Amino acid sequence: MDMMRLRQSQVVPVVALDDPSDAVPLANALIDGGIEVIELTLRTPNALDVVRALKDADHDIMLGVGTVISTDQVERCAKIGVDFIVTPGTTPRLADAIEANRVPCVPGISTVGEAVAMIERGYETVKFFPAEAAGGVSTLKAIGGPLPQLSFMPTGGIGRDDVRRYLDLPSVVCVGGSWVADKDSLAKRDWAAITRNAKLATAL
Structure with a gap:
């Protein structure tokens, strides 16, 4: 996994998208705003089709897939060839x-015990979720x-401020x-607004 790109982006947009035709315009909007990473979540009926559309476009954005909770989803993501x-x-x-599918992963944890379990499996970076609620x-x-050997990607309830x-x-x-x-900008396909938000994020 390209940790440098994660660090450079600072903020990773977590997106629930259902229309595959929106995948590339969204990725373009984020890149234009200086963000080079996206996490497309598996929270919509056509989520995997969205992921596949962005992968097939051979876009420059680093493609992550979130809300992975089953072995089937792991296998499908591995076959598509997502970045993480x-x-x-x-x-x-x-x-x-x-591990069996050899797909790069940022595994989710919310406790010390879970964090240690991921260290035992060789992970150096984990997701802290749900960050604000936890x-x-x-x-x-x-x-x-x-656990100074561990790095974190906190997610969940974290606003711009x-x-x-x-x-x-x-x-x-x-x-x-x-x-x-955000949901409103996605619903309106307001890519310019998303680019502005991405610029705000990189400025942080």
Whole structure:
């Protein structure tokens, strides 16, 4: 996984998209705003078709797939050839499937025990989710304190005004957020608004 691109983007847009024809215009809008990474979540009926459309376009954006919760989804993402996947939480069965399919992953954790379990499996970067509901920056500091070898991508309830507090933590690689490609802008296909949000994100 290209961790440098994650660090450079700072904010990873977390997007639920259902129309495959919107995939490339959205990616273009983010790139124009300086963001080179996207996390397309599997929360809509046609989510995998959206992922496939962006992959088939051979776009420059780093393509991640989020809300991966089953072995079948892992296998499908691996076949499509996505750059990485993200899980909201990581069971042993799911972790086994990820390893078997050799797909780069940012596994989800919310406790110290879960974080240690991912270290045991060789992961260096994990997703802290749901970040704000799980205690935000203070909890992340507490989890990261005894685990200096681990880096985090906090996601969940993080608004634009919260981003800087997370990015100021040395252990944070980047922050996931849905506000960059917000629902209203997506519904209106207002790509210019999403580019403006992406520019705001990179300025943070």
